[in-house]
Amino acid sequence: MICVKEKTNKVVKMIARCCYIVAIISGIFLFKYAWMTSPFLAIIKVLLAVGLIAFCEIYFSNEKKMKGSLKFLLILLIIIVGIIGFVLAGGRPFV
DSSP states (O other): OOOHHHHHHHHHHHHHHHHHHHHHHHHHHHHHHHHHHOHHHHHHHHHHHHHHHHHHHHHHHTTTTOOHHHHHHHHHHHHHHHHHHHHHTTTOSOO
């Protein structure tokens, strides 16, 4: 019998993976615009975003072993990638 916490974790992981797809698609559209304004920052954003997705998956697979500081690092990385995305989009969420 699967406990409620395991079901909740599975739902959260699936929602996160759906958000990855949305982020990748919106990132492709942003990349075309961002490349014209700042190619270096666009490449940094792509590398950070791919690293963030990988880090999220590693966190999900070893969630019980991860410490609080790594959870803080994950949240900090999400904020940094988001800020770079807004800077590249000219401060507008959609271009």
